[in-house]
Amino acid sequence: MSERGSGVATREAIRAAAERLFLDRGYARTPVRDIAGAAGVNAALVIRYFGSKEELFLETMRLTIDDEPLLDVPIESFGRRFVEVVLSTDDIRGVYLALVRGSGESRIAERLREVHEQALVAPLRARLSGADADLRARMAAAAVGGLLYSLWVVGDEDLAADRDELVARYGAIVQQLVAPLP
Amino acid sequence: MSERGSGVATREAIRAAAERLFLDRGYARTPVRDIAGAAGVNAALVIRYFGSKEELFLETMRLTIDDEPLLDVPIESFGRRFVEVVLSTDDIRGVYLALVRGSGESRIAERLREVHEQALVAPLRARLSGADADLRARMAAAAVGGLLYSLWVVGDEDLAADRDELVARYGAIVQQLVAPLP
């Protein structure tokens, strides 16, 4: 079966190898030759299939946050729960780091905007209403983004030391933005 | 005068050209040859003087925030004023962006930690007291870092639209962390 089959499997092998290496080492520190090696093919073939290293990067560095566990959360505890979900969703860290560090390239920056909008702004925006809902959602997304930045880009060890306390207290800040006390 | 003089001027010309180009285009997108060209010398000379492109980058990407205008600020308006100062200090944007994007290199990441600590955490920490002062300062620094991240790395145009309102409202969040209401 599948006289035309093997190309598809090879393409997927390249994609999977690239995803793993990009998440692990980022864009700049991952040579195309290493991706090819991990996939068991020639480096030229990687370019053949995906056009360029940047295309392959964009093909693999996607992120969709699962909203569902957040929909049932009562509004009074939404801020904290959102921080908790973002910090414990597996894929976020690697994708976020790779996109932030690669954002000197304009297309990677564009992807970062999309991911930020979809993963942080949108879930917050969905729970807000009122005239300034959009601004509040964007400020809350900025605050959450700042937590990821401090923990993962800067690597603030003292901030990471007590994760439960961090979730509780930083969550309370986000909560203030989502549903300010009267 | 100065039989040994011209080398000093050349070195400074290279340093100045490098600073301008790194701030403008970042680390990855600035070839050593461009720096040399802008300084009017050969590329090999740049390496001669500074050892490597990375050394030169670290030599130029420093940042010291001027604390003084913050020392007199009453504690009730400190959060807002701090946001205002950070957003309007000229050098911060370029240095911050270049360091964040270059942070895949371990020495650049280390410099980012230093700058984050010195420019964001320390001024906040200086105004706080109490058992949890350090954690509160780090959370406030994360929040401010998130603002820079959203505005400059992500490029959230909607957030940037009304700067005065942003300063007032995001400043209020930082204020909550600096001096929480009783």
Add this chain to the structure above:
DNA sequence: GTCTATATGCAGATAGAC
């Protein structure tokens, strides 16, 4: 001492052989 010319080695990408 200060600088240039040139060489080395690695990266992404292309042409075309098999």
Add this chain to the structure above:
DNA sequence: GTCTATCTGCATATAGAC
């Protein structure tokens, strides 16, 4: 569909001109 050979441009190292 896959690989070999090769091009171009990069950071960096060395030799030696002035």
